[in-house]
Amino acid sequence: MEENKVELVTVTIDGHQVEVEAGTTIMQAARKIGPEVAPPAMCYYKPLEGTGGKCRACLVKVAQGSTRDPRPMPKLIASCITQVQDGMVIENFTSPEVIEARKGVVEFLLINHPLDCPVCDQAGECHLQDFSFNHGVGTTRYEEERRTFEKEDLGDKIQLHMTRCILCYRCVKTADQITDKRVHGVMNRGDHAEISTYIEKAIDNDFSGNMIDVCPVGALTDKTYRFKNRVWFSKPYDAHRDCDKCCGKVHLWYRGEEVIRVTGRKNMWGEVEDFICNTCRFDKKESSDWTIEGPTKVSRHSVISANKYRADLISKPEFALKVAESQYKQINDDRPFLKELPEIKKSEDYQGLMKQNKDYFRK
Amino acid sequence: MAEITKILTEHIDKPGIETFKVYRENGGYNAVEKALKEMTSDAIVEEVKKAGVRGRGGAGFPMGMKWSFLAKPEGVPRYLVCNADESEPGTFKDHYLMKSIPHLLIEGMIVSSFALGANKGFIYVRGELMYVIRILENAIEEAKAAGFLGKNILGTGYDLELVVQPGGGAYICGEETALLESLEGKRGNPRNKPPFPAVKGLYQCPTVVNNVESIANTPWIVMNGGDKYASFGVGRSTGTKLISASGHINKPGVYEIPLGISVREFMESDEYCGGIRHGHQLKALVAGGSSVPILPAHLVYETAEGNERLMTYESLSDGGFASGTMLGSGGFIVMDETTCIVRNTWNFSRFYAHESCGQCSPCREGTGWMTKVLERIENGKGSMSDIDLLVDVAKKIEGNTICPLGDAAAWPVASAIRHFRDEFEWHITNPTEATKPGAIYRGEPILA
Ligand SMILES: Cc1cc2nc3c(=O)[nH]c(=O)nc-3n(C[C@H](O)[C@H](O)[C@H](O)COP(=O)(O)O)c2cc1C
Ligand code: SF4
Numbered sequence: 001m002e003e004n005k006v007e008l009v010t011v012t013i014d015g016h017q018v019e020v021e022a023g024t025t026i027m028q029a030a031r032k033i034g035p036e037v038a039p040p041a042m043c044y045y046k047p048l049e050g051t052g053g054k055c056r057a058c059l060v061k062v063a064q065g066s067t068r069d070p071r072p073m074p075k076l077i078a079s080c081i082t083q084v085q086d087g088m089v090i091e092n093f094t095s096p097e098v099i100e101a102r103k104g105v106v107e108f109l110l111i112n113h114p115l116d117c118p119v120c121d122q123a124g125e126c127h128l129q130d131f132s133f134n135h136g137v138g139t140t141r142y143e144e145e146r147r148t149f150e151k152e153d154l155g156d157k158i159q160l161h162m163t164r165c166i167l168c169y170r171c172v173k174t175a176d177q178i179t180d181k182r183v184h185g186v187m188n189r190g191d192h193a194e195i196s197t198y199i200e201k202a203i204d205n206d207f208s209g210n211m212i213d214v215c216p217v218g219a220l221t222d223k224t225y226r227f228k229n230r231v232w233f234s235k236p237y238d239a240h241r242d243c244d245k246c247c248g249k250v251h252l253w254y255r256g257e258e259v260i261r262v263t264g265r266k267n268m269w270g271e272v273e274d275f276i277c278n279t280c281r282f283d284k285k286e287s288s289d290w291t292i293e294g295p296t297k298v299s300r301h302s303v304i305s306a307n308k309y310r311a312d313l314i315s316k317p318e319f320a321l322k323v324a325e326s327q328y329k330q331i332n333d334d335r336p337f338l339k340e341l342p343e344i345k346k347s348e349d350y351q352g353l354m355k356q357n358k359d360y361f362r363k
Numbered sequence: 364m365a366e367i368t369k370i371l372t373e374h375i376d377k378p379g380i381e382t383f384k385v386y387r388e389n390g391g392y393n394a395v396e397k398a399l400k401e402m403t404s405d406a407i408v409e410e411v412k413k414a415g416v417r418g419r420g421g422a423g424f425p426m427g428m429k430w431s432f433l434a435k436p437e438g439v440p441r442y443l444v445c446n447a448d449e450s451e452p453g454t455f456k457d458h459y460l461m462k463s464i465p466h467l468l469i470e471g472m473i474v475s476s477f478a479l480g481a482n483k484g485f486i487y488v489r490g491e492l493m494y495v496i497r498i499l500e501n502a503i504e505e506a507k508a509a510g511f512l513g514k515n516i517l518g519t520g521y522d523l524e525l526v527v528q529p530g531g532g533a534y535i536c537g538e539e540t541a542l543l544e545s546l547e548g549k550r551g552n553p554r555n556k557p558p559f560p561a562v563k564g565l566y567q568c569p570t571v572v573n574n575v576e577s578i579a580n581t582p583w584i585v586m587n588g589g590d591k592y593a594s595f596g597v598g599r600s601t602g603t604k605l606i607s608a609s610g611h612i613n614k615p616g617v618y619e620i621p622l623g624i625s626v627r628e629f630m631e632s633d634e635y636c637g638g639i640r641h642g643h644q645l646k647a648l649v650a651g652g653s654s655v656p657i658l659p660a661h662l663v664y665e666t667a668e669g670n671e672r673l674m675t676y677e678s679l680s681d682g683g684f685a686s687g688t689m690l691g692s693g694g695f696i697v698m699d700e701t702t703c704i705v706r707n708t709w710n711f712s713r714f715y716a717h718e719s720c721g722q723c724s725p726c727r728e729g730t731g732w733m734t735k736v737l738e739r740i741e742n743g744k745g746s747m748s749d750i751d752l753l754v755d756v757a758k759k760i761e762g763n764t765i766c767p768l769g770d771a772a773a774w775p776v777a778s779a780i781r782h783f784r785d786e787f788e789w790h791i792t793n794p795t796e797a798t799k800p801g802a803i804y805r806g807e808p809i810l811a
């Protein structure tokens with residue numbers, strides 16, 4: 001082996017073997033194999049440093065520590081922060097102990113949760129919903145009074161619904177790492193711990209809106225989107241613009257032809273890798289502000305994909321027309337834009353767009 | 364039993380022992396002279412290893428082993444941090460030691476810092492103990508004036524600065540990594556481990572965290588040798604231990620015992636607890652601070668196998684969780700037959716719910732949940748299924764959390780139900796009677 005070559009180690013997760021670089025976490029190794037074995041994560045967020053270890057959703061059993069020391073580990077461990085060892089054998093969905101512990105974690109996260117999904121903007125893209133659906137049980141054993149908090153406005157764009165918070169600390173890390181000043185944090189302890197700003201300060205920062213994206217639940221919501229729609233009635237499109245503050249790569253969420261929300265682009269694990277600025281998020285809500293790339297790929301299992309991407313609906317001329325119009329503007333505002341459909345259909349841009357759509361559906 | 368040697372408290376009652384002068388007259392700081400002038404740091408670590416002292420803060424981890432794990436990368440400072448946060452209900456020995464004989468801790472800090480190659484040490488004192496903080500600061504000034512602290516101590520070229528830090532006012536700040544966070548000026552949230560403090564501790568530098576009592580043992584070990592220390596005690600429980608005795612006994616207080624005396628002797632002899640008050644009957648014992656499993660009377664003096672139960676780490680944990688407990692931090696809480704176990708369990712549970720840092724979901728939500736259910740049972744509003752619910756919730760917290768506070772919250776509840784289930788049932792089936800003022804269940808506890 002060459003000197004500078006990274007060391008590779010082999011781990012087995014739920015019977016699948018994978019080779020990863022030494023120092024990789026169990027979570028990342030599992031994600032490399034695929035979603036079938038990837039443990040759920042409610043607090044870990046790869047793009048943010050120092051996240052993880054808190055929610056305990058990702059607990060796994062180490063059935064064999066390593067080739068050198070094959071003893072199993074006595075306790076379940078958090079896979080998001082534990083590094084793999086060569087020859088490690090992990091049980092995730094195959095361990096009854098893990099399944100039982102996860103049931104417990106779901107239950108713990110839900111006992112003080114308001115379960116107000118019917119009026120929550122996050123419903124449909126909420127990780128707590130997914131987590132409870134996949135790992136929890138359908139009933140509750142909790143008869144006590146739930147802990148509640150008053151709603152709080154963190155400035156004019158973000159609302160904090162503390163009652164829904166699961167204290168994953170993601171928004172705290174976002175403020176630490178993405179914005180230039182953190183003015184909110186966790187106050188108090190135990191089940192009365194809360195996210196809050198110091199003396200009701202407004203969060204006012206170019207990148208603060210990312211806290212909305214990283215929040216796994218509906219605790220931090222976009223006030224410009226509040227109660228506008230259910231996510232599954234809106235259609236996400238990949239779009240970008242030249243932005244001098246951020247990468248400008250976003251999802252535009254359409255209701256009909258209106259952009260009702262702008263968010264960062266999430267990967268298959270629900271993480272935003274390129275954070276966006278507040279101008280892109282809150283102020284650019286016209287199709288014409290954006291270069292549209294095409295419909296966002298949404299997992300077949302997501303409620304967001306329900307009834308959304310039927311080719312017949314997507315290629316409806318009116319909608320395409322609008323999109324084409326915005327594209328025209330992006331390219332050259334001086335170009336003549338004919339309102340006649342047949343002409344537009346002949347245009348290069350329109351054809352290009354249609355081809356993109358077709359390619360998309362062929363995939 | 365042979366004449367009992369006191370390692371920590373021999374001079375504690377001498378008038379003026381809190382001053383440098385009197386402490387020095389009684390042989391104080393000789394260990395610093397011996398260590399710095401005659402010994403190498405490795406030799407001290409070796410003696411501490413031989414002594415077999417186990418951490419007195421609760422976990423009982425061998426001190427010498429912890430010291431030898433300390434990473435020693437070039438050019439990176441190392442720290443010694445003394446854990447004086449002592450907030451465990453039922454434990455009050457460190458407080459007593461620090462306020463009565465502060466120089467013992469300072470001397471221990473100097474010797475230990477030298478052994479570890481640390482030039483800066485911190486004493487993190489429970490924030491409520493402001494007067495103790497003043498006593499310690501005063502002691503540090505005195506030691507500095509006498510040349511035992513500061514630059515070039517006793518002309519040996521060794522520098523050491525000691526800082527006393529008032530704690531953040533939370534039990535969780537006693538957990539070693541939360542303590543380090545708090546010491547760094549952050550919120551006292553326990554860290555995920557690994558990395559352990561020995562590799563990345565205070566300000567990401569290698570750090571040893573030890574309890575007050577652990578550190579206070581080191582001057583004696585330096586003076587008398589590790590083998591001599593290890594000659595006290597039984598098996599892997601060497602030396603002496605400070606026990607904070609409280610509850611329904613005739614003589615509550617802090618006692619230094621050689622590890623290995625029997626629980627019966629400690630409870631009944633006039634030298635120690637002096638028996639149960641008012642001639643009452645023993646009902647239950649919490650042997651090592653509120654976090655450890657509670658023992659019913661029939662398992663206090665004898666293990667489940669019928670062996671005599673001793674005041675040692677091993678004997679107290681004999682029988683595991685089914686019929687044993689732990690020595691923990693030595694908080695010896697005695698309960699006689701006038702104690703309501705349900706109420707007591709609720710009380711402990713409330714403490715942990717209040718003190719959970721709230722980082723990890725099982726502990727944050729589970730502790731609050733158990734407290735509410737216990738409160739309901741205590742107030743005559745429980746149902747039979749609540750008992751199994753409590754057991755299940757405790758099981759789902761235990762072992763699944765970031766720090767041991769989760770376990771510490773689960774064990775008292777699980778063990779109380781294991782040994783006193785009938786009392787819980789009685790509260791549920793006889794709510795009217797059970798909620799009368801002063802009502803106590805007098806049935807026989809279930810035999811394990
Ligand atoms: C919730 C919690 C609270 C603790 N509080 C204390 C404390 O007040 N004092 C202490 O010495 N150790 C305390 N500990 C134990 C420390 O984490 C650590 O084990 C100890 O300070 C190490 O010192 P030792 O090896 O000398 O015992 C606590 C642990 C936990 C989990
Ligand atoms: S507000 Fe959202 S992101 Fe912040 S801690 Fe709560 S759940 Fe996590």
Ligand code: SF4
Binds near residue numbers: 721767
């Ligand atoms: S177990 Fe409790 S106290 Fe410890 S880190 Fe988790 S929430 Fe905090």
Ligand code: FES
Binds near residue numbers: 052058059079080
């Ligand atoms: S994702 Fe690992 S503990 Fe939260």
